[in-house]
Amino acid sequence: MITYLLDGFGFLFSTMAAPALLGGVVLGIILGVLPGLTATMGIALLIPLTYYVSPSIGLSMLIGIFAGGIYGGSVSAILLKTPGTPAAGATLLDGYPLAQSGHAGKAIAIATISSAIGGLIGALILSFLAPQIAKIAVRFGPPEYVLLGVYGLTMISYVAGTSLIKGLFAGCIGLLISTFGIDPITSVPRFTFGTLNLLTGFELLPILIGIFAMSQAIEGVRDSREIAPPQVKLTKVGISMKEFFRILPHIVKSAFIGTFVGAVPGTGTDIAAFLSYGEAKRSSKHPEEFGKGSIEGVAAPESGNNACVNGAMIPMFTLGIPGEAATAVILGGLMVLGLQPGPLLFSDSPDVIYTVFASTITSNVFMIILGIVGARFFAKVLSLPKSVIVAFIFVFSVLGAYSMRNSMFDIVVMMTAGLLGYIFSILDYPVPPVLLGVILGPLVESNLGRTLLVSDGNLLIFFKRPISIFFILIIVGTIGSNIYKHYKSKRTA
Amino acid sequence: MDTKRKVALEVGLNVLFIAIAIGMFIVSKEYKFVRGTLLGSRTFPILIGSIMSIFGIVNIIKALSVSKSPETTTQERVEEESSGNGFFDFIRKYRVAIAVGLMVVYYLMLWLLGFIIATALFLPAMLYLLEYRKPVKVAIITVLGVAFLYIAFKVLLGVPLPGAKLF
Numbered sequence: 001m002i003t004y005l006l007d008g009f010g011f012l013f014s015t016m017a018a019p020a021l022l023g024g025v026v027l028g029i030i031l032g033v034l035p036g037l038t039a040t041m042g043i044a045l046l047i048p049l050t051y052y053v054s055p056s057i058g059l060s061m062l063i064g065i066f067a068g069g070i071y072g073g074s075v076s077a078i079l080l081k082t083p084g085t086p087a088a089g090a091t092l093l094d095g096y097p098l099a100q101s102g103h104a105g106k107a108i109a110i111a112t113i114s115s116a117i118g119g120l121i122g123a124l125i126l127s128f129l130a131p132q133i134a135k136i137a138v139r140f141g142p143p144e145y146v147l148l149g150v151y152g153l154t155m156i157s158y159v160a161g162t163s164l165i166k167g168l169f170a171g172c173i174g175l176l177i178s179t180f181g182i183d184p185i186t187s188v189p190r191f192t193f194g195t196l197n198l199l200t201g202f203e204l205l206p207i208l209i210g211i212f213a214m215s216q217a218i219e220g221v222r223d224s225r226e227i228a229p230p231q232v233k234l235t236k237v238g239i240s241m242k243e244f245f246r247i248l249p250h251i252v253k254s255a256f257i258g259t260f261v262g263a264v265p266g267t268g269t270d271i272a273a274f275l276s277y278g279e280a281k282r283s284s285k286h287p288e289e290f291g292k293g294s295i296e297g298v299a300a301p302e303s304g305n306n307a308c309v310n311g312a313m314i315p316m317f318t319l320g321i322p323g324e325a326a327t328a329v330i331l332g333g334l335m336v337l338g339l340q341p342g343p344l345l346f347s348d349s350p351d352v353i354y355t356v357f358a359s360t361i362t363s364n365v366f367m368i369i370l371g372i373v374g375a376r377f378f379a380k381v382l383s384l385p386k387s388v389i390v391a392f393i394f395v396f397s398v399l400g401a402y403s404m405r406n407s408m409f410d411i412v413v414m415m416t417a418g419l420l421g422y423i424f425s426i427l428d429y430p431v432p433p434v435l436l437g438v439i440l441g442p443l444v445e446s447n448l449g450r451t452l453l454v455s456d457g458n459l460l461i462f463f464k465r466p467i468s469i470f471f472i473l474i475i476v477g478t479i480g481s482n483i484y485k486h487y488k489s490k491r492t493a
Numbered sequence: 494m495d496t497k498r499k500v501a502l503e504v505g506l507n508v509l510f511i512a513i514a515i516g517m518f519i520v521s522k523e524y525k526f527v528r529g530t531l532l533g534s535r536t537f538p539i540l541i542g543s544i545m546s547i548f549g550i551v552n553i554i555k556a557l558s559v560s561k562s563p564e565t566t567t568q569e570r571v572e573e574e575s576s577g578n579g580f581f582d583f584i585r586k587y588r589v590a591i592a593v594g595l596m597v598v599y600y601l602m603l604w605l606l607g608f609i610i611a612t613a614l615f616l617p618a619m620l621y622l623l624e625y626r627k628p629v630k631v632a633i634i635t636v637l638g639v640a641f642l643y644i645a646f647k648v649l650l651g652v653p654l655p656g657a658k659l660f
Contacts, residue, residue, distance in 0.1 A: 048652075049650060052650040052651060052652060053650075165548050165551050165552060165555070166552060168544075168548050169507070169510075169545060169548040169549060169552055172541055172544055172545035172548060173510060173545065175537075175541045175545075176510075176513070176514065176517070176538065176541050176542060176545060179517075179537055179538045179541065183524075183534040185532070185534075186524075186533060186534050188524055188534040190521070190524065190534050190538065191517060191520060191521075191538075218589060218592060218593070221588050221589055221592040221622070221623065222588070222589050224588065224623045224624065225585070225624075385625060387620060387623035387624065387625040388620065388625060388634055390619075390623060391616055391619040391620050391623060391625075392616075392638060394592075394596065394599075394615075394619060395612055395615065395616065395638070395642065398596075398599065398600075398603070399608075399642065399646060399652075399654070402654075402655060403646065403652045403653075406653050408600075408603070408604055408655065411600055411603070412600070415596055415597075415600065419593060422589075423502065423506060426494060426499065426502065427499065427502060427503050427506065429506075441537075441541075445537045448537075449532060452532050453532070457532065
């Protein structure tokens with residue numbers, strides 16, 4: 001495995017993968033810095049470009065955007081009191097008071113160092129743990145894949161937001177979309193209405209760009225009259241060694257919390273950040289400083305959310321289960337590149353997967369250099385006219401949807417998905433379940449068909465295999481705990 | 494958006510997808526089950542469509558009950574300040590709908606006029622809608638933007654861009 005990882009580093013630095021990663025980190029930070037734009041949107045928009053380069057290079061760029069985007073959110077949280085991404089929500093609690101007291105540069109330096117160290121620890125755990133999980137997952141047969149897909153769909157209950165029913169409804173829309181095109185078992189063309197455009201079903205990429213990028217551009221039009229809050233002036237970027245050693249234990253602890261939280265499908269970077277913040281406050285020698293500009297209060301959530309980025313990739317790469325929006329989009333990117341996420345990825349494309357691992361490790365090194373050296377540049381990004389960015393997101397969305405199959409039909413699909421995503425945001429319907437449904441629908445349907453063929457239609461096959469029974473227990477536990485959670489939160493509301 | 498319009502939109506959204514599910518039931522009658530089993534091309538769509546319809550009905554009932562609740566019928570609309578110009582006020586008020594309309598027009602222009610001309614017309618229009626109205630800057634952004642996209646996609650990556658049907 002170490003050899004594979006070293007080969008990954010070799011490929012990264014001997015090809016265009018390293019510049020692509022660097023470009024991804026820069027772009028990710030810029031998107032993260034700008035409130036209202038997310039790394040998820042950036043990944044969705046950039047996937048079409050990866051189609052024209054090798055998978056390793058393309059994925060390195062996407063990994064860079066993801067890592068950079070989560071870190072970038074902290075800059076606007078510190079300077080504007082507006083988190084650029086939800087993951088930076090916890091950072092502003094102490095980052096902004098620290099900046100207001102004349103230490104904006106220190107806050108940015110702490111956020112940068114913590115993000116990089118947290119991300120690095122998370123990336124190392126990912127690189128060494130994921131192959132071990134894949135070794136177990138490679139034993140899965142069709143019944144296990146059905147249950148794995150169903151387990152992935154139960155994640156809808158986690159990403160459902162305020163209403164479980166709305167989340168499940170959105171998930172069903174995704175599943176229904178996945179049924180268009182040739183049936184995977186009987187090869188019958190379904191709901192094609194005689195058009196060749198629908199013979200292979202709806203392409204994933206236009207849907208992905210529509211619901212994550214185009215919808216955000218429409219939201220940008222809606223919010224175009226909002227006035228940006230005043231920006232705190234950036235001072236000298238850096239911290240003392242004494243301060244570094246004070247925050248280091250919190251960074252390391254939060255990195256493990258973040259990685260663990262990320263590895264549990266259905267959680268996210270925001271949860272990791274707030275959990276890390278809470279733990280840092282609990283264990284700090286100076287809990288009274290929290291909320292007033294504590295340096296630990298900036299370090300812990302930043303370490304936690306960037307470690308979470310890598311933790312979230314563990315189930316994505318090993319099981320093909322996207323836990324939250326950004327990993328769902330990267331998963332879509334893998335599929336667009338012709339790679340099947342899951343345990344076989346480790347045996348079929350070790351060169352790609354280990355280059356990706358090398359990228360996750362290296363992205364943190366790039367982040368620390370860019371964050372410290374380029375802090376002033378990224379602070380200036382905050383003053384970019386948002387209207388220009390929004391206008392270009394529309395054009396990028398159209399080009400992205402068109403470029404994969406050179407199809408005008410895909411532009412229509414993207415626009416429809418974008419409008420649907422916008423309506424969802426107005427009505428508080430969660431969007432990620434739609435993508436979960438589209439991605440996991442074919443996995444569940446094709447393997448259900450295979451399972452029923454093998455067992456002559458006998459559903460008891462699911463209860464005769466140990467791994468299947470294990471999954472059934474997890475699924476029942478997940479659904480049960482979430483119904484209880486929703487019921488409890490409604491009673492307390 | 495005020496509560497009444499939100500409820501109408503939510504009911505409309507759910508009714509639309511229930512109608513799509515019903516349409517899929519009808520169309521999927523053509524697809525046969527594998528003899529003696531519940532397996533077939535229609536199994537999954539029928540299963541998912543049924544579940545979705547149930548959730549859709551629950552959503553409609555919930556939305557309608559919210560609209561009848563006296564606590565939630567308050568107006569949330571925030572009036573935009575008037576610019577003194579009727580046309581400006583109109584596009585400001587309906588900017589989302591106009592943006593969607595512009596996208597549709599952009600799609601048609603891409604089809605008829607090709608990428609370069611369509612984008613060169615779309616960008617200034619969208620910037621105008623977003624109240625970015627400095628003519629020189631808009632012209633520079635449009636020219637540089639179109640050139641950048643053309644070079645990045647067509648020249649460097651070799652991605653074909655939509656061509657003109659008219660000429």
